[in-house]
Amino acid sequence: MGAGTEPDGSSRSDEEWDRFLRESVAGAAGAPEEPSARAREVAHRLRAEPAGGPEGWRSHPPARPQRRTGWYAAGLLACLVLLVVALAPGPMADLFAGDGADQPSRTAEGAPQQEAAQRPTMEEPFRGSPAAGWASGAAGITVPEARAAGWMSAAEVERALARSRDFLAASGLDRAVLRGERPEKALALVNPHQKDVQDMLKTAFRSPSEKNDPLLLFSRFRPSHARLVGDVVKTRGRLTYREGERGAVEVTADVTFVYPVTRADAGGDDEIVRTIVRRELVLNWDDPDKVITEPGTFSVVSYKYDVTNGGCGASTGYFTPPFGTDRRAGGAGTEVDPYDRSTPVAEGEPTGDECRVATRS
Numbered sequence: 001m002g003a004g005t006e007p008d009g010s011s012r013s014d015e016e017w018d019r020f021l022r023e024s025v026a027g028a029a030g031a032p033e034e035p036s037a038r039a040r041e042v043a044h045r046l047r048a049e050p051a052g053g054p055e056g057w058r059s060h061p062p063a064r065p066q067r068r069t070g071w072y073a074a075g076l077l078a079c080l081v082l083l084v085v086a087l088a089p090g091p092m093a094d095l096f097a098g099d100g101a102d103q104p105s106r107t108a109e110g111a112p113q114q115e116a117a118q119r120p121t122m123e124e125p126f127r128g129s130p131a132a133g134w135a136s137g138a139a140g141i142t143v144p145e146a147r148a149a150g151w152m153s154a155a156e157v158e159r160a161l162a163r164s165r166d167f168l169a170a171s172g173l174d175r176a177v178l179r180g181e182r183p184e185k186a187l188a189l190v191n192p193h194q195k196d197v198q199d200m201l202k203t204a205f206r207s208p209s210e211k212n213d214p215l216l217l218f219s220r221f222r223p224s225h226a227r228l229v230g231d232v233v234k235t236r237g238r239l240t241y242r243e244g245e246r247g248a249v250e251v252t253a254d255v256t257f258v259y260p261v262t263r264a265d266a267g268g269d270d271e272i273v274r275t276i277v278r279r280e281l282v283l284n285w286d287d288p289d290k291v292i293t294e295p296g297t298f299s300v301v302s303y304k305y306d307v308t309n310g311g312c313g314a315s316t317g318y319f320t321p322p323f324g325t326d327r328r329a330g331g332a333g334t335e336v337d338p339y340d341r342s343t344p345v346a347e348g349e350p351t352g353d354e355c356r357v358a359t360r361s
Helices: 013-026 039-049 069-087 089-097 112-116 155-172 195-206
Strands: 224-230 234-243 249-263 272-285 298-309 334-336 355-358
Touching: 112 334, 155 355, 272 355, 298 355
Parallel strands: 334 355
Antiparallel strands: 224 249, 234 249, 249 272, 272 298
């Protein structure tokens, strides 16, 4: 059958055939069209909507009722909690304060357990004290580098500094001296020709008083009253030097000593008190051509000291740490921080009526 031949054998003109092809491609007028994907989606949604019709574009749908079972339960629980708090406020307060890990609970005596854990023991007499991190004995006394000064060469200054520290050890660390024995090694370093100091020392050991007191230079505890705990005394301090009068080498010592002590008749587990003594001494290593002296000795220029937990009352020549009921309540004396070394030792010596209360020991 020819390209331009109808089934009945009639033929179409070329113009008709061209029109037929164009209409086939463009679609004849009035012919049904295949709906687009967007049109199919809209039709599907319209069929799925309820009979009332779709909501307007800017309209707000009515609020839907919510189930309130959770809120009712929470309100009921809150009421029960308030009721329990009203009936038993103490336990509930502890419950809401936490599990107690960071809360210092009270002991039977009313002291926080945290404080009790910091109290000194026979095995750890410095526990809870700033001195726990200090050096022991003479190791805590810093000695500067020696240089020539006054009439002394660098080597002689070095020997003078070493002997000055020896005096501090013999007067404040020697176990026999701390038990109340006479400080022979320390006395041997004091210029025997310094009459005023020698007279003071002789009187102090024979009949101690406020003016003539061995505690001005030496640390001593009455053996019938107190004894040291352990073998360690903690120290912190330093020596400095300069050229003094008449070409002397003037050495200044500023040292704090911490002594843990307990009752002389204490058993294995008794109260421990830390007696804290800060001393400031000025010693002259004199030129023997200008001052009468003996080799290897110094002249005492001045002496000052502060003590806390060392006892109050008339001078006895011994520190008398207070134990038990003898310990004064807070505020009964001058409160001081014995570990504060930022200011010089106060002028004048502590008097028998002056008692210092340590804010920490």
